[in-house]
Structures are given as structure tokens and as C-alpha cells.
Amino acid sequence: MTETQVVILGGGLSGLNAARLLHRAGIDFRLYEARDRLGGRILTVNAAGEPADDGFDLGPSWFWPDMQPAIGALVAELGLASFGQHSKGDVVFERMSRERPHRLPGLGQDPQSLRLTGGSAALIRTLADSLPPDRVRTGAQAVALRLLQDGVEVSLRHRDGREETVRAAQVVAALPPRLLESTVGLSPALPPETRRLWQDTPTWMAPHAKFFAVYDRPFWRDAGFSGTAQSMVGPMPEMHDATTASGEAALFGFLGVGAADRARIGEAALTTACLAQFARLFGPEAAHPRATLWKDWAADPLTATAADPSSAGHPAPAESWVDGPWQDQLILAGSEVSPQEAGYLAGAVEASERAVQAVSRRLQDRTGDRA
The missing domain is CATH 3.50.50.60 (FAD/NAD(P)-binding domain)
Known part of the structure; x- marks a missing residue:
């Protein structure tokens, strides 16, 4: 023993x-x-969904050292590099399915959300x-x-x-x-x-799911978009630029579909719906990623229990x-x-x-x- x-x-x-x-x-x-x-x-993974030293955060990604001194001190003590969440450019707001998305000037971030170089891993x-x-x-x-x-x-x-x-x-x-x-x-x-x-x-995180679309380049930036969007239509109510510090281009969003409905609809159908939403908001090029990533934390038995899918909040x-x-x-x-x-x-x-x-x-x- x-x-x-x-x-x-x-x-x-x-x-x-x-x-x-x-x-x-x-x-x-x-x-x-x-x-x-x-x-x-x-959990930080590459475009193939494999754990990687540089990739996309399927779990938590952002931190705010000025507001959260504990994580700021740890990052500094460990000598880890960080970079700001991309927010330069216009934001998109999707109010109703029967009207075109609204494109609005971005206001930047205050305080600035930071991400770790190489991902949270x-x-x-x-x-x-x-x-x-x-x-x-x-x-x-x-x-x-x-x-x-x-x-x-x-x-x-x-x-x-x-x-x-x-x-x-x-x-x-x-x-x-x-x-x-x-x-x-x-x-x-x-x-x-x-x-x-x-x-x-x-x-x-237990009730939530994240979807990523990985591209050859961050084309939305060339078009003047920040990659940030909010939607009352769905399936994603909140979206952001997920491009890595090394330049791997991606968009990601939080699913607004409940865990039970996600299980019923299935990953394939939700992937199609998410790509269609990215295309509505950022243009037709968004419908053709080179890879997609999906993480449903409610389906992870080492994260979520039966009570978690209906129990969101801090x-x-x-x-x-x-x-x-x-x-x-x-x-x-x-x-x-x-x-x-x-x-x-x-x-x-x-x-x-x-x-x-x-x-x-x-x-x-x-x-x-x-x-």
C-alpha cells in the first residue's frame, strides 16, 4: 500500500x-x-482534434490579469507568454432570421481579454x-x-x-x-x-459546447470584421476570432442549443448549422473551413453529471x-x-x-x- x-x-x-x-x-x-x-x-488541440502544444482551446481560454491577480501572478511566475484576444474591426449582430445581420463598429475591449501563447494547455x-x-x-x-x-x-x-x-x-x-x-x-x-x-x-463549462471552424487564413479580418458576433437566431449566440498566436486561423462559438437537444440533433447537423451561421455573418468563404472541431462538455462523464445540463451559471x-x-x-x-x-x-x-x-x-x- x-x-x-x-x-x-x-x-x-x-x-x-x-x-x-x-x-x-x-x-x-x-x-x-x-x-x-x-x-x-x-484542453488545447490542433485542427485534427489532437492535444497539441499550439492550438485551439476547447475549454477555458481567456484571462484578465488586472482583474484576476492570482492567474496573472502565476502566468508571470511560470514565464508564459500571452496575447490579446483579437477585437479590431466591426462586430455583427443578428437579431431576427428574416432580416440581414447588422454590422456595427467595434468598440475594442476594456479590460483586454488575454490568451496564452500555445493555448491554455x-x-x-x-x-x-x-x-x-x-x-x-x-x-x-x-x-x-x-x-x-x-x-x-x-x-x-x-x-x-x-x-x-x-x-x-x-x-x-x-x-x-x-x-x-x-x-x-x-x-x-x-x-x-x-x-x-x-x-x-x-x-x-459542464452544460456547454463549443464549435470551431479552422481556415487557411483569417479572411474576416481582411473584410474588416473582428470575428466577434452575437445572435438571437442561433445556433450560436456568441462568436469570436479563435486564431492562435502562431497564425492558425479559426472562428469559434458557444452553442445556444441545450444539451438534450444537442444529443438529439447530433454533431453533424449542428456542424452544418454552425457553418451556415458563420457564412451569414462573415461571408460565403466561412462555409468552407479546412477543419471543424466540436466539444460538448455535457457529454463528458469526467466533467458533467446528470444534473449539469440543466444547471448553468456560476x-x-x-x-x-x-x-x-x-x-x-x-x-x-x-x-x-x-x-x-x-x-x-x-x-x-x-x-x-x-x-x-x-x-x-x-x-x-x-x-x-x-x-
Whole structure:
């Protein structure tokens, strides 16, 4: 049986940043990620849909360092480059299907939305590279936590069917609360009010889907468009230029079609409808991309639960995320539990920093008790 001071569940931005901070503090940890890749909802892919060092963000993409100092400080500390979201040019507003789209002068952005050079996965790669490889495992899903007299026993199921048990003094759950409650059994059980809090906390991105069209060149810029559009017609209510820092040209939009309807209509029909909308807004060349990308987060079982497709919105702050018998051994660190930036990249950074501070205090108190 493996023993460690801290088990981290989840290898997204929060889990990896928690691991970085623990490693820097000399605290032994093991990180387990259920997916076969690190990153969680951060997923940067190339035009073929494969994870890449430079590509398109199927999950979160933007950050605002002046408004979100936690993510700004982390990006600076890691030495990552960023660039501004393209907003130069006219915007398009589509009000009704029976009238032509309206073309309006763009107003720019204030504050400026930034994107990471290489995509948001640059954060994941850099954080992962700072960690001892033998402390990080992918394809390992936590299925149960059992409270012991002096710690926690974590039961894991690996992708190959192998089971593993790990003992730790502390567990940092860098997962959305709703996903944690749905997929990991706790013994003893949570107090009913804590369980309801986790169940009622929406998972950011879980109800949503994004569509990308990749082109040989950003032709809309040549025509004086910014690539930004809003529509009351659909299927995408909000669209933006997704061209990468290296010049890979693309447009993307958030789907305004609900998760159940997306499943019923299907990706092929929605792709056709999205390309037709791009063509209405930006001209006939938009109907002929060299590739399209699609990510429906509601269909991702390691992101969304059955409750998520009908539960959009930002999570609300809570005074305490863990009460009852688990309050001294388990701490939540997913972006959703951030008191200020819940759901955002900045929220994952804030939540992980707070979690590591709490874990460090607990381990010090435990050492002091034994002295």
C-alpha cells in the first residue's frame, strides 16, 4: 500500500498548482487524474482534434490579469507568454432570421481579454514539468474515501482495471463538488447539508459546447470584421476570432442549443448549422473551413453529471465546503469553491493556493501534536 502526506484528486489547473506548491514546500504528495491526460477542462488541440502544444482551446481560454491577480501572478511566475484576444474591426449582430445581420463598429475591449501563447494547455504543460513524474498518475480514478483514525484511505481504479489503495494524512479534492459527490463514495457519509451543497453547485463549462471552424487564413479580418458576433437566431449566440498566436486561423462559438437537444440533433447537423451561421455573418468563404472541431462538455462523464445540463451559471460562495467528520482531513480545491473567481482559471489558482495553505497548517498542527 502506498502512503503519502497528501493525495490530490484531479489533474487540472487546480490540482497541478496544488502539487507544485506542496512540492515546493517539501510536502510529499501523490496526484491522481481519472483521464488519460492532464488538464481537466483545459484542453488545447490542433485542427485534427489532437492535444497539441499550439492550438485551439476547447475549454477555458481567456484571462484578465488586472482583474484576476492570482492567474496573472502565476502566468508571470511560470514565464508564459500571452496575447490579446483579437477585437479590431466591426462586430455583427443578428437579431431576427428574416432580416440581414447588422454590422456595427467595434468598440475594442476594456479590460483586454488575454490568451496564452500555445493555448491554455501551456499552463498544464509547464506545471506538470515542474513535478516529479513518479508522483503523478493519469488513468486513475478515485472511487472511495474512508476516514481512518489518523488519516484517509483512498481507493482508486486504474484504466486497466487494476485497483489501488493509498493512505494519506490529507486529501485535496481538486474536482467540482458536484462531480466529487456523484463519483466518489465517502465513509462515513457527508452531513446531509454538505451533500446538498455539493449537489447544488453547478460545474462551470459542464452544460456547454463549443464549435470551431479552422481556415487557411483569417479572411474576416481582411473584410474588416473582428470575428466577434452575437445572435438571437442561433445556433450560436456568441462568436469570436479563435486564431492562435502562431497564425492558425479559426472562428469559434458557444452553442445556444441545450444539451438534450444537442444529443438529439447530433454533431453533424449542428456542424452544418454552425457553418451556415458563420457564412451569414462573415461571408460565403466561412462555409468552407479546412477543419471543424466540436466539444460538448455535457457529454463528458469526467466533467458533467446528470444534473449539469440543466444547471448553468456560476457557483455561489459558501462559508464552508466540508463539515462534519471530514472537515479536518478533506479540503476542496476545484475552481468552483473559489470565493471570488468561481469557475474561472483564476478561481482554480485561488482555490488551490487556499487549499495548500490549509493543508500545510493541518500537517504542522499534526506534527506539533505528536511532538
